[in-house]
Amino acid sequence: MLFNNLKIAWRTLIKNKFFSLLNIIGLATGLACFLLIALYVIDELSYDRYHEKADRIYRVNSDILFGGNSMALAVSSDMMGQTLKKDYPEVEQFTRIYASNGSRLIKKGSDYLEEMLVCHVDSTFFEVFSFQPVAGDLKNALDEPNTVVISETAAKKYFNNLDVVGKTLDVNDNGGTLYKITAVIKDMPKQSHFRYDFLFSMDNLQYGFGDHLSHNFATYLLLRPGVTAKSLEAKFPDYMNRHIFPILQQVMQVKNLDDMKKSGNSLTYSLMPIKDIHLHSGRRAELSINSDIQYVYIFMAVAIFILLIACINFMNLSTARSANRAKEVGIRKVLGTTYQTLIRQFLTESTLLSFFSLVIAIAIAVFALPLFNSIAGKQISASQFFQPLFVVVLISIPFVIGLLAGIYPAFYLSSFKPITVLKGKLSGGSKKSNLRSVLVILQFSMAILLIVGTIVVYRQLGYIQQKKLGFVKDQVVVIHNTQVLGEGTKAFKNELLSIPGVKMVTDGGYLPVDNSSRNDNTFSKEAVMDMKNGFNMQVWNIDENYIPVLGMELKQGRNFSREFQSDSMALLINETTAQMLGYEDPIGKKIYKSNSNVGSELLAFTIIGVVKNFHFESLKQQIGPLCMRLGRADYTIAMKVDAARIPTMVKEIEKKFDAQAAGFPFQYSFLDASFNEMYKAEEKAGKLAFSFAVLAILIACLGLFGLAAFMAEQRTKEIGVRKVLGASVNQIMVLLSKDFLKLVAISACLAFPISWLVMNKWLQDFAFRIDIGWWVFIVAGLMAALIALFTVGFQALRAALNNPTQSLRSE
Incomplete structure (x- = not known):
């Protein structure tokens, strides 16, 4: 039975080459976008999850409001970590990273090289974080001054091999310091909110330690199993009363926490899970530029939009051609084919088409991956398509998409009554469908939403570039x-x-x-x-x-x-x-x-x-x-x-x-x-939004092109009669185009308020931002209308120029 269904499905696809090709190209493009965005989202969500104890690692954040000036910091004092570990049993271990002293000059041969990925860390660093050792013992690697742990890349760069434990690095540090290499680790994963090639001992840091009020260290706590962040945060007021306020009493005559609050000032600490830092933290003194969870949500929505547009194309073209298959369904029902058998047949066709689309989509995605990486600032490799979990997803896609895209056409086509279709009474009903109109409206609503988003992002980036900054950055x-x-x-x-x-x-x-x-x-x-x-x-x-x-x-x-x-x-x-x-x-x-x-x-x-x-x-x-x-x-x-x-x-x-x-x-x-x-993340988002907006419009146009071609085919005789009666080419084009333009107008009315809400929320991240003018929506609507008019107009012009004698010959 399955082989017979596949054979019929293959013959159907071959018989309708034009519409099958449109469906495959549209689905393949949509799936390729979906796969690329899926890899992007997976990459963004995987940051810092490789640590064995990631569920128990938290960073201490500081929020300072003083004299009307507020600061949200990703750092705390040099004393906080060790004090919390000493005073509160909830803390199993702490470690600090100090990376505020910029780059280092390290000698190779007779020359010095500038290294940016450098920091000082505590000897407890490897008790909290999990990194793979290549050589040496990480447990005691940084217990002594003048020691350093380096990455594989650094070892190969300076010594051309990994057997470097015991060797020294000459660092232009405070007049020159020789650091003994005590261990080599594998390069820190790209999915980390910090990445360093050189981890120097904290004992070598020239810093005035012992100050509870100076916030310069990224402090990480490893909580004991079963301890929640809230339970420790509840003890922060006690920590402040014991260690912060005695100092404030000397410097500012503050008596207690309530006295500080009454003056309109505050100093609070909180814990942030390490797995949340990359997407949920945009504080001052971050160890690297983080991303934003908003972009993950936006691109997930874009991926779903594009896939829905591609599926809608399939449903539209399948139901539009229902009249051409109505007699086939009628004859098969007369010959005893059951309702369930017909549904299985049509779902087999949609699944087979989805399989072909997936194969092409994977090829497109692999080919486009280098360009995608350069735009998104990622280093995703093609091998990630074939990770076990992703392979399962790839295998399931044809069945899921085949079911989603084919379920309505399957039920619709298999529900035809034999007597009705064999009398030829169904043909007129295929010319217009409320469902197809709704689907076209959905398609163009999504496309307009993407167009508005792209315009707003680029306008904000342009505003940043052109705004008077109060200084001259050029030259x-x-x-x-x-x-x-x-x-x-x-x-x-x-x-x-x-x-x-x-x-x-x-x-x-x-x-x-x-x-x-x-x-x-x-x-x-x-x-x-x-x-x-x-x-x-x-x-x-x-x-x-x-x-x-x-x-x-x-x-x-x-x-x-x-x-x-x-x-x-x-x-x-x-x-x-x-x-x-x-x-x-x-x-x-x-x-x-x-x-x-x-x-x-x-x-x-x-x-x-x-x-x-x-x-x-x-x-x-x-x-x-x-x-x-x-x-x-x-x-x-x-x-x-x-x-x-x-x-x-x-x-x-x-x-x-x-x-x-x-x-x-x-x-x-x-x-x-x-x-x-400073605006790299926004620039990436703008480029990705533009790319996916173009692709979404392209996919929508493919469906519209197919629908226009089919409608022109269905109305061939009507057009012939109108031309014989004196209708001009322009009148024929208006006749075939106006219904689609109405749908685009409805799409614009639906998309405008949604796009305003989404983009206005995105702009809230900027203290200095553009206003979303009314003209943005007019431009987006006109662009969508012109795209639709161009797509439909091509088929309309072709139909209008046909010789009416050929279409009326059979009458």
Whole structure:
């Protein structure tokens, strides 16, 4: 029976080559998109799940609200992890990662190479996290100072083999340090919210340990089996009363937690499961740029939309051709074929078509995978299509899709009454179907939703690029690792000014991009700091050339000058700080900064200027309070340059750098490129949304093309009669097109409110965002109408140009 059904199904597909091809192409394209998005979603959801104890690993998050400035941090104090382990039995182990000191220069042969994937970790690191050892013992690998664990990639890069335990690495760290390699691990999985090639001992970190109020360490807790995060979080107020408030009492005269809350300030800690970090955390001081669960939901919806559009095509074309198969059904029923047998036959046909589509879809997906990876920023390999679980999914797809796409046509076709169809009374009913109209409306509603989404994403990205940032990011070149120049840095900066094309040079340690240095300090308006007059703000060390190099504007006062010795205790503040202080004219006013977080001594700083607000973080955040002080930050140098001279100028800069720092790598970047890096996730989302919107429209057009072709075929004689009676080509085209355009108009009415809600929610992530104007929906609707008109119009024109004598010959 099955073989007979397959044989009939094959003959049916061959007999209707045109419509079978449309169905297969549409389904294959939809399935290819579905498979690629499925791999993307699986990859996004798999982050940090490879750790053996992942269900018990949590990161400590800090939320600080002080002086009207709020900070959501992915870090806590250096003391918190060890204190929680000591005081609370719920904590089995803790470990910390410190990655705020940037890149490292590591010697290979006679030259130094810059390594970005470096950090300091505790000796307990491998008790919490699970990484595969290649050589050495991870248990005690970082117990001593001057030790390091490296990855396979690092071992091969520096020694060309993995047998490196006991060898040393020469690191340009505090004048030069030899680190003993104690173990080699496999490269950290790509599905990790942090990835490092060099794990240095925490004992080598030059840091003022012991400060409960300084938040700079990513702290991870391993809870004991059976302990919940909520049960430990309930004890955080006790931790604060015992360890935080005694310090606050000294510095700010705060009595207790209630006193702090009454002043409108707060300091709270929470635990985040490690498996949630990649998709649910967008805090400051993340170890790497995370993704967003919204994009997973959006692309899952897109995958379902595209698959539904492809299935709708199948249902539409199958039911549309019902008249052509009505007599076949009638004759088979007369000859004794049962209702159930016919259903099995039609479901076999849809399953066979789905199987062919799946084979083509896999080929398309494998072929498109490199392009997809480059757009999505992934490294998904074709081998993942053949993982055991995914193979099961692939095998089930033809049956599931065959059932979903074929169930209605099967019941519809098998329900024909033999007497009715053999009398030829069904043919007229196939010309118009309410179900087909509903399905076309669904198709184009989804397509319009994708069009609106794509337009909004690209407009927001364009807004980010064109918005006045308060500084000039173009034509600014940044030179890295200039700390290796030592005392020769000043001479190097003077030499740069002699190069044609270099207009001005400044210290670039602090730049208005997310990957730059960040440093928050506590200030007060009064000489005695308390909860009412205290506030937090970022402090940047700059020189007198910083403001003009970056094209910032002074609203009041003056810039720093080396001619004023008093400028060593002077500050420039931004407009946000000025508003927060409440001074009409802040010039000459003093603000005070704690000399240390463990004492009451305050240093007085004089405000000499107010800088117009500029965006120094992502446009997802409001512009916070910021001040600048005269100081050294020359481990990076920024230059204002003439863009036309950049190619020759860079070569000249490199020569001068090599002359003073032989053996050290010359690295440079452009400030605008670093700025764009902050919006990489949104850029990827925009490109993917555009790609899938185009494919969704293409699939919808294939179905519409098939329907238009069928309708033109069904109305051949009607068109012939109309032409004989004097109807023009334009009138025939309008006749065949207007019904489809009505459906597109209904689709637009349904899609517009849904797309507004979805995209408005997406825009809420940005503190600075576009408004979704009414014209966006008009453009999307017109695009959908033009696409439909073009698709249907081609068939309509073809039908209108046919010779009417041929269609009426049989009459």
